[in-house]
Amino acid sequence: MKVSVVGSGYVGLVTGMGFVKLGNEVIFVDVDERKVKMINNAEPPIYEKGLEELMKEFRGKYRATKDYHEAVLNSDVTFIAVGTPSREDGSIDLKYVESAAKAIGEALKEKDSYHVIVVKSTVLPGTTEEVVKPLIEDHSGKKAFRDFGLAMNPEFLREGVALRDFLNPDRVVIGVQDERTKQVLEKLYKPIKAPKLITDIKTAEMIKYASNAFLATKISFANEIGNICKKLGIDSWKVFEGVGLDHRISPHFFRTGIGWGGSCFPKDVKALIKKAEEIGEEPLILKAVLEVNERQPLRLIELLKKHVPELEGKTVGVLGLAFKPGTDDVRETRAYPIIKKLLEEGARVIAYDPRAMENFRRFYPDVGEKITYANSSSEVLDATDVILIVTEWKEFEELDYSGKIVVDGRRVKAAEKTAKIYEGVCW
Numbered sequence: 001m002k003v004s005v006v007g008s009g010y011v012g013l014v015t016g017m018g019f020v021k022l023g024n025e026v027i028f029v030d031v032d033e034r035k036v037k038m039i040n041n042a043e044p045p046i047y048e049k050g051l052e053e054l055m056k057e058f059r060g061k062y063r064a065t066k067d068y069h070e071a072v073l074n075s076d077v078t079f080i081a082v083g084t085p086s087r088e089d090g091s092i093d094l095k096y097v098e099s100a101a102k103a104i105g106e107a108l109k110e111k112d113s114y115h116v117i118v119v120k121s122t123v124l125p126g127t128t129e130e131v132v133k134p135l136i137e138d139h140s141g142k143k144a145f146r147d148f149g150l151a152m153n154p155e156f157l158r159e160g161v162a163l164r165d166f167l168n169p170d171r172v173v174i175g176v177q178d179e180r181t182k183q184v185l186e187k188l189y190k191p192i193k194a195p196k197l198i199t200d201i202k203t204a205e206m207i208k209y210a211s212n213a214f215l216a217t218k219i220s221f222a223n224e225i226g227n228i229c230k231k232l233g234i235d236s237w238k239v240f241e242g243v244g245l246d247h248r249i250s251p252h253f254f255r256t257g258i259g260w261g262g263s264c265f266p267k268d269v270k271a272l273i274k275k276a277e278e279i280g281e282e283p284l285i286l287k288a289v290l291e292v293n294e295r296q297p298l299r300l301i302e303l304l305k306k307h308v309p310e311l312e313g314k315t316v317g318v319l320g321l322a323f324k325p326g327t328d329d330v331r332e333t334r335a336y337p338i339i340k341k342l343l344e345e346g347a348r349v350i351a352y353d354p355r356a357m358e359n360f361r362r363f364y365p366d367v368g369e370k371i372t373y374a375n376s377s378s379e380v381l382d383a384t385d386v387i388l389i390v391t392e393w394k395e396f397e398e399l400d401y402s403g404k405i406v407v408d409g410r411r412v413k414a415a416e417k418t419a420k421i422y423e424g425v426c427w
C-alpha cells in the first residue's frame, strides 16, 4: 500500500518505517526542513534503536517532503502523527493537529479517488469527529465516510524500543465508523500478529488515555508504597516482585524510583484531568497520581542532604539526563527538577548522558546552560565524590563507585554494590 505520514517525529518516523518494513511505500511529511533533509539522506533525526539500519536498508522505499499535495496525491492513506503537547494549564494543544487537518483537506480537494485519513496522534475523545473531520471537510469540500475515510488508530509504542513495539504490539486498536476505512486498515495491519480491536472512533481515543493513565497510576502507586517502604527499611523492589506474581496484577511497570517523565504520561494525564473537569467530573485519583510524581524526584535531593547537608559550592555529578534509557528525548525528564533544585541550593553540577546532553542543553536553557557536561561517565566520577543517578543507562552498571556517595533514583546494582555510601529512593 502507499502510505503517507504527517509528522516525522518519534511516532511518525517509527510507524512509517515500520510500514516500510512490512512492504509498503511511505512518504513522510514534516514542516521541519532539517528533518525532511535528514530523512531523505537516510539519517534518522531522532535516536531510536534499529532505525538508522532500517532507513539505510530500505532506501528508495520512502521519501520525505514538506509538500502535503505530493504526499496525499501519491498515497492511499495518510496518518496524522504530529505532536499534541500540553498548554500552560495542562489542557491539550491541538494546533498541530488542526494545521495538519487543514493542509490534508486542501490537498484532498485535488484528489478524485477515495483516501483514508487516520489520526495516530494521541487526542482526547471527540477530537477526530469534532475537530479533525470538520476541518478536512471544510478545506476539501468533501464529505467524510462518503468521499474520504476517517479513523483513529492510537499508538502504544515506547521510546527506546519503539520499532520493536510497533512491529510486535500487544494489540492494535482501530477506531472506525465506515466499512471501507476498516478494510483499508485491516489490510495494512494484516502482517502484524496481535489482537486487533475494532471500536468506534471515540472509544479508540479513550483507550489510549485510559492505558497511559493506568500505567502512570501504577508507577505512582508503587512509588507511594515505596516511600513508605523506605521509612520502614523495606526494599520495595522485593515487595513488588511479590505483588507482581499475582497474575491479576502483573509484574510490569512497578519499578519504583524518581517517577515518570517523557513526552506522554505527564501531558496525557494532565489533558485527561482537564477534560474531566471540563465535563463536570473531579478526577481525584489522577490528580493524586500527578502530585505523587511531581514530588518524587525531589526525594533524591532530600536523601542527598542526609549525607551532604550543605550543597553550596559542592560539585554534584548527575548520571543520566534522558527521561529513560535508550532515547535522546528529554521531555519532562526527572533530571530537570533535580538539577534545578541543585542549582538553587548553590551546587555545581557536572552531568553526563550518552545520548541526551545536546537536547538537554537546548530544551532547558535555564539550567542546561549553567551546568558542565562531561565526555564520559567516568569523567563525572573523577570530578566528584557525590553522585546522583537519574537514568538507568546500561553503561552506568559498568562503573566502579568505590569511595563515592551515591543517591540512586533508578537502582543501578553496581552502585549499590560498590559505593561508600549508597541510598536508593525507595529501597
Ligand SMILES: NC(=O)c1ccc[n+]([C@@H]2O[C@H](COP(=O)([O-])OP(=O)(O)OC[C@H]3O[C@@H](n4cnc5c(N)ncnc54)[C@H](O)[C@@H]3O)[C@@H](O)[C@H]2O)c1
Pocket: 006, 007, 008, 009, 010, 011, 012, 029, 030, 031, 032, 035, 081, 082, 083, 084, 096, 099, 100, 120, 121, 122, 123, 155, 156, 157, 158, 159, 263, 264
Ligand atoms: N513519543 C512517543 O513515545 C509516543 C507514543 C505513542 C503516541 N504518541 C503520540 O504521538 C504524537 C506524536 O508524538 P511524537 O513524540 O512523535 O512527537 P514529535 O514532536 O517527536 O514529532 C512531531 C512531528 O510533527 C511535526 N509537525 C508539527 N506540525 C506539523 C504539521 N502541521 N505538518 C507536518 N508536520 C508537523 C514536527 O516538526 C515533528 O517532527 C503525540 O500525539 C503523542 O502523544 C507518542
Ligand SMILES: O=c1ccn([C@@H]2O[C@H](COP(=O)(O)OP(=O)(O)O[C@H]3O[C@H](CO)[C@@H](O)[C@H](O)[C@H]3O)[C@@H](O)[C@H]2O)c(=O)[nH]1
Pocket: 122, 155, 156, 157, 158, 159, 160, 212, 215, 219, 252, 253, 254, 255, 256, 257, 258, 259, 260, 261, 262, 263, 264, 265, 323, 324
Ligand atoms: O516501572 C516503571 C516504568 C517506567 N517508569 C518511568 O516511566 C516513564 C515512561 O516510561 P515508558 O512507558 O517506558 O516510556 P514512554 O516511551 O514514555 O512510553 C509510554 O508512553 C507512550 C506514549 O503515549 C506509550 O505509547 C507507551 O505505551 C507508554 O509506555 C519513564 O520516565 C520511566 O523511567 C518508571 O518509573 N517505572
